Amino acid sequence: MLKVITNNTANFFKKIGFDIVEFIKENFGILIGFAVLCVALSIISPAFLTESNILNILRQVSTNANLALGMTLVIIICGIDLSVGSIVALSGTVTGGLIAFSNVPITAAVFAGILVGTLAGVFNGVMVAYTGIPSFIVTLAMLNIARGAAYVYTGGQPIRVMNEDFNVIGAGYLGAIPLPVIYSFIFLLLTAIILNKTKLGRHIYAVGGNKEAARFTGIKIKQIEIFVYTFSGFLAAFSGVVLAARMFSGQPTVGNGFELDAIAAVVLGGTSMTGGIGKIGGTLIGVLVIGVLNNGLNLLNINSFWQLIIKGIVILAAVYVDMMKKRKEAQV
Amino acid sequence: MSKVILEMKNIHKRFPGVYALKDVNFELQAGEVHGVLGENGAGKSTLMKVLGGIYKVDDGEIYIEGQKIAIHDVEDSQNAGVSIIHQELVLVPHMSVAENIFSGREPTGRFGFIKKEEMLEKAQRLLDFFHLDINASQLVCKLNIAEQQMVEVARAISFNSKILVMDEPTSSLTEKEVRFLFATIQNLKSQGVGIIYISHRMSELFRITDRITVMRDGQYISTKMTNQTNVNELISLMVGRELTSYYHKISHGLGENALEVKELTRRGVFSNINFNLREGEILGFSGLVGAGRSEIMKSIFGLDRFDSGEIYIRGKEVTIKSPNDAMNFGIALVPENRKDEGLIMKGQVGYNMTLRILNQFIKFINVNTAHENQIISTYVKKLGIRTSSTLQLISNLSGGNQQKVVIAKWLAAKPQILILDEPTRGVDVNAKAEIYEIMNRLAQEGVAIIMISSELPEIINMSDRVIVVRNGSIAGMLKREEFSQERIMHMATGGIS
Ligand SMILES: Nc1ncnc2c1ncn2[C@@H]1O[C@H](COP(=O)(O)OP(=O)(O)OP(=O)(O)O)[C@@H](O)[C@H]1O
Ligand SMILES: [Mg+2]
Numbered sequence: 001m002l003k004v005i006t007n008n009t010a011n012f013f014k015k016i017g018f019d020i021v022e023f024i025k026e027n028f029g030i031l032i033g034f035a036v037l038c039v040a041l042s043i044i045s046p047a048f049l050t051e052s053n054i055l056n057i058l059r060q061v062s063t064n065a066n067l068a069l070g071m072t073l074v075i076i077i078c079g080i081d082l083s084v085g086s087i088v089a090l091s092g093t094v095t096g097g098l099i100a101f102s103n104v105p106i107t108a109a110v111f112a113g114i115l116v117g118t119l120a121g122v123f124n125g126v127m128v129a130y131t132g133i134p135s136f137i138v139t140l141a142m143l144n145i146a147r148g149a150a151y152v153y154t155g156g157q158p159i160r161v162m163n164e165d166f167n168v169i170g171a172g173y174l175g176a177i178p179l180p181v182i183y184s185f186i187f188l189l190l191t192a193i194i195l196n197k198t199k200l201g202r203h204i205y206a207v208g209g210n211k212e213a214a215r216f217t218g219i220k221i222k223q224i225e226i227f228v229y230t231f232s233g234f235l236a237a238f239s240g241v242v243l244a245a246r247m248f249s250g251q252p253t254v255g256n257g258f259e260l261d262a263i264a265a266v267v268l269g270g271t272s273m274t275g276g277i278g279k280i281g282g283t284l285i286g287v288l289v290i291g292v293l294n295n296g297l298n299l300l301n302i303n304s305f306w307q308l309i310i311k312g313i314v315i316l317a318a319v320y321v322d323m324m325k326k327r328k329e330a331q332v
Numbered sequence: 333m334s335k336v337i338l339e340m341k342n343i344h345k346r347f348p349g350v351y352a353l354k355d356v357n358f359e360l361q362a363g364e365v366h367g368v369l370g371e372n373g374a375g376k377s378t379l380m381k382v383l384g385g386i387y388k389v390d391d392g393e394i395y396i397e398g399q400k401i402a403i404h405d406v407e408d409s410q411n412a413g414v415s416i417i418h419q420e421l422v423l424v425p426h427m428s429v430a431e432n433i434f435s436g437r438e439p440t441g442r443f444g445f446i447k448k449e450e451m452l453e454k455a456q457r458l459l460d461f462f463h464l465d466i467n468a469s470q471l472v473c474k475l476n477i478a479e480q481q482m483v484e485v486a487r488a489i490s491f492n493s494k495i496l497v498m499d500e501p502t503s504s505l506t507e508k509e510v511r512f513l514f515a516t517i518q519n520l521k522s523q524g525v526g527i528i529y530i531s532h533r534m535s536e537l538f539r540i541t542d543r544i545t546v547m548r549d550g551q552y553i554s555t556k557m558t559n560q561t562n563v564n565e566l567i568s569l570m571v572g573r574e575l576t577s578y579y580h581k582i583s584h585g586l587g588e589n590a591l592e593v594k595e596l597t598r599r600g601v602f603s604n605i606n607f608n609l610r611e612g613e614i615l616g617f618s619g620l621v622g623a624g625r626s627e628i629m630k631s632i633f634g635l636d637r638f639d640s641g642e643i644y645i646r647g648k649e650v651t652i653k654s655p656n657d658a659m660n661f662g663i664a665l666v667p668e669n670r671k672d673e674g675l676i677m678k679g680q681v682g683y684n685m686t687l688r689i690l691n692q693f694i695k696f697i698n699v700n701t702a703h704e705n706q707i708i709s710t711y712v713k714k715l716g717i718r719t720s721s722t723l724q725l726i727s728n729l730s731g732g733n734q735q736k737v738v739i740a741k742w743l744a745a746k747p748q749i750l751i752l753d754e755p756t757r758g759v760d761v762n763a764k765a766e767i768y769e770i771m772n773r774l775a776q777e778g779v780a781i782i783m784i785s786s787e788l789p790e791i792i793n794m795s796d797r798v799i800v801v802r803n804g805s806i807a808g809m810l811k812r813e814e815f816s817q818e819r820i821m822h823m824a825t826g827g828i829s
Contacts, residue, residue, distance in 0.1 A: 197697040199690040206687055209676035216635065216665070216673045217687055217741075218655035276678040 018192060023281045029321055030268060030282075034289050041296040048299055055178060061291030062180035063088070065284070066239045067262035068269075069191045070232030072283045075266050076195075077208040077228050078275030079135035083124060083142035084236040084262060088255030090146040091117035091240035096159040096250020099166060106166050113244075114237045120146050121233015125226035135229075143259070150252040159250040170246025180242050187235060192280040204228065209276030264315050265290050270322060289318075336398070337362040337526040338383075338414075338495055343392035345378055347728065349720035352378045356392075356552045358545060360495065360526040365517060367537040367558070368530045370547035370570050371760040372732025373718040376530050377419050379547070380497050384416040385409035396495070413494035417484045417501050419530075419731045419758065420671055425473035430455035432472055433487040458486040462512045465622065477669045478504040478621035478786070485513060489520070496520065497528045500731065502536060503757045504668060506620050506786040507821055514540050532732070532760050533787060534563050546570050571762055581793055582772045583812075587611030589647060590780035591663075591749050593632065596641030601627045602804035605641070609749070609780045614771060616795030617784040619824050624804040625784045626668055629751050633665040634658045645749070664747035666739055668754040668784070674738035675726050682708045682722035684737055688745045711740035714770070716763055731758040739767065750774065751782045756790065768794060788817050800824050 013020060024031060042049040067084045074081045095113030098104040104112070120142055127138040161167075172179045195201040206214040207224045214221055244250045267273065268289055269282030293314060297307045338360040345353035353375050360366050368376050381387045383394065385406040394401055396412050403409050409416075423432045431438075433455045438446040455468035462482055472480060481504055488496060502510050517527060517540055529541055537544055538558060546553040546569040553569050589608050596605040602624040609615050617625045631638040634652040643650055645661050652658050658665070667673035675684050685708050686693070692707065693700040708722050715736040719729055726734060735758050742750070752771075756764045771794065775781055785791050791798055792815045800807045800823040808823045 193697055197694075197699055199694050202683065202687060202690060202694075205679060205683075206676050209678040210672070212672050213674055213676055216655065216667050218659050219687075220656065272678075276676065 018281060027270060027282050027285055029325060030285055030289065030318060033318060034285060037292055045299040057291050057295045058181045059178040061287050062184040063239045063243060064261050064265060065184040065287045066187055066235040067258055068265040068283050068287050069187055070235040071262040071266045072271055072278050072280060073204060073228045074232050075271050075273060076204055076275060076278040077225060079128060080139065081229065081232045082139040082259050083120065083146055084232060085255035085258035086143045086146035087117040087120050087233055087236035088240035088243060088258055089150040089252050091237035092244030092254060093150045093154050093159060093250035093252050095241045096161045096244050097153055099163060100159050100161045110241050113241045117237020117240060118230060118234040121230040124233060125229030128229060129222035129225040154252045156252060161248055166245050167248055170242045183242065188284065195280055205276060261290060268315065268318050334361045334363055339395040341393045343382060344390045345382060345387060346390055352550050354550045360528060362524045362526050363521050365521060365527045365529055365541045367541035367544040368528060369537065369544055369566060371762055373730040374547040375550040376547055377499055377730060380416060380499055383409065383414060415488045415491040415493035416497040417488045417499060419499040421480050421484055423472045423480055423483060426471060428469050428471055429466060429483050430468040432483060433490055458490055476622060481505060482509060495526045499530045500758050502531060502533065504754055504786060507788060508620050508825060548572055567761055584612060584776055586613050587778055592644040594642045596638055598631055598638040605806060607799055609782060611778045611780050612775050613796045614775055614781045614783060614794055616791040616798040617782060617801060618791050618798055618820050619801035623801040625801050626753050629665060629753060633663060662748035664742040664745050665751045666742045666753060666755055670734050670738045675734060677727045679726060680723050681719050681726050681737060684726050685711060685740050688741050707744060711744060715740055716766060732760055732763065735759050736763060749780045753784045754786065755783065788820060802826055
């Protein structure tokens, strides 16, 4: 019975282009690290390995998971998206404002919030594709613009939205599983399918791996770039709305520094900052490592200042180990 | 008998899935030009990379001037007096020619500041020796691949090493540059430098080498005195069997005009280009490095804009603004520079081969893997691509095998008009014959083919007509019965050379 289930899941994952054996081989180092982390935490803190804590971790990582999925595509095409944290704030405040100030129906407000954030992503993509300004600069500008817009719109104050129907979007459950976790899971599948199962996915790797060769192959580079930044913007916008719903409020200060956690997760997951290489499975592990680390440090009552330092060191160490491994392989 | 300057003994090297060097022995004398010959993937470059400190040996010993030495990295190798021109160019694109030539060894003044003037002057002197139109202060990324190759040569020579390795230094050079290179080699030789010369161009090996070592399947086969051997013997040593006809052009009737170009001009690059290409025809494009042949093709293929002129396909005027437009008209372009223009080096063999034809097996999110694998294995067989698996990273293939993948990528698109820019760059004799046969077969099926090649024998043997380009314009056109090396060279140089 168990065998049937595992076989079926393996087949399912294969279908979306996910090979479990490859996955373990490629992420061996970080998987070991992750396992050690989990075992250590479950020994030190009895609260760690409980159903409620695990669901809690999953819910906490869901935002970063969404952002990291988009960021994976961006980094594969050799770019970076620094604006996602600000877009989270912008879309959340827009949706919140429309409901609270303008009495717009919830569905429409949600839709509008997501649209605004997505348009910010479109703007990033168009600028990168057509002006040749480096993505670092374009999205750094958008980081300021979107954050500024959120402040302007709200006057700098959080917008309270005491609406149960809205709240359910972020705080609801499907069975025992929090809705944000469900959303992230869907996005995970979606992104994996795009990367592994579509022409678009192969073109994304080509643009990141060698833009010139992609041009010679007739790949529409500008379209790919615009799609990728738009996708990243959309995921950020969606996360922003969900976050606002869960907190009963659209806050202009939310999402500060989210882009950095997303980048960290992507890099931990083995995606190359020089483009062309990266897998969704790796990013997922990266997200979980950061999430479990955060959770564990909280359970151990380590103060948040120290948490930052520890997180920084872990990221550095993990990427260093990975690089050493790759360099060794290259030199043989 | 002159003195032995380098000895490599019982060298072994394994990669995952490939036993690249099996007990290889090699010996080089001072003042000798020693050719190394072998099929694509035979292990030639690997042997040189072991000598150059890029790869560590698994087993074996290296002696330089009788001293046993251990080479752990590139610096060890340079200190031992070895300098290498690698098969794949390794210049830094956004640095100047001079900076590339002297990188790491810049002449410095009192406070460690680089003496820029002196560096530029020295570099320019090296370049001028090859009579090249390259300015030492130019950025490398502005140079074409042949010019980059010459910069690599200049760089390698500037080390004043005792042992100079050239791994296919002429693969994109034309006769003119080859002559200057050979003059340089003769000069170094008389100074007692030992030179290892790897090439798939038989005629060059016979012109310049004193001895030739043949390798096959990672093994040392034999070493012959150049003046006591011949092409057939060498080929049978490297392939392991007799290979009969090597060039054979099949002539047959030609069809309608497939492509016609009228007054095509791109200011400062080429001007007033007129030619036609018929179905079933192989049209050779000859000329010196920098004459503008590749640039003309890039404009036709929609990669570069052009200022004026018209393009007709099967009699109808067309507008081509992008490679996609060109592909829709059935045009394919196999670019000259596989590393930068042809391949996604971070991707696998199969991925690269099918990148152009995803439509054939991906429908929305439904990938027909069986069909994809079938396409891949067809071309792997057809072109004899040597790879441990189609999931192997393309960067782990030997240079010639990478070239075959680029060709496969475009053949798979089944073009009606096929433009080949140096299609046999770095490809061994056996695979060359294979590629010629494919060209013949396609031509017979009515495909119109343009072949740019810097290798004159190839142009002469394969083309129905040859167009010679000089300084961005067409210097002349020759019919098959008018072909001769002298005539083409004369047109290409304008009679100066
Ligand atoms: N880094 C690597 N990892 C795995 N396999 C490799 C690597 N480098 C070379 N090989 C394999 O070793 C073999 C020898 O390659 P090598 O580049 O030495 O061939 P070569 O004789 O120089 O061929 P060519 O004429 O095509 O340049 C090939 O089968 C190649 O695929
Ligand atoms: Mg080689």
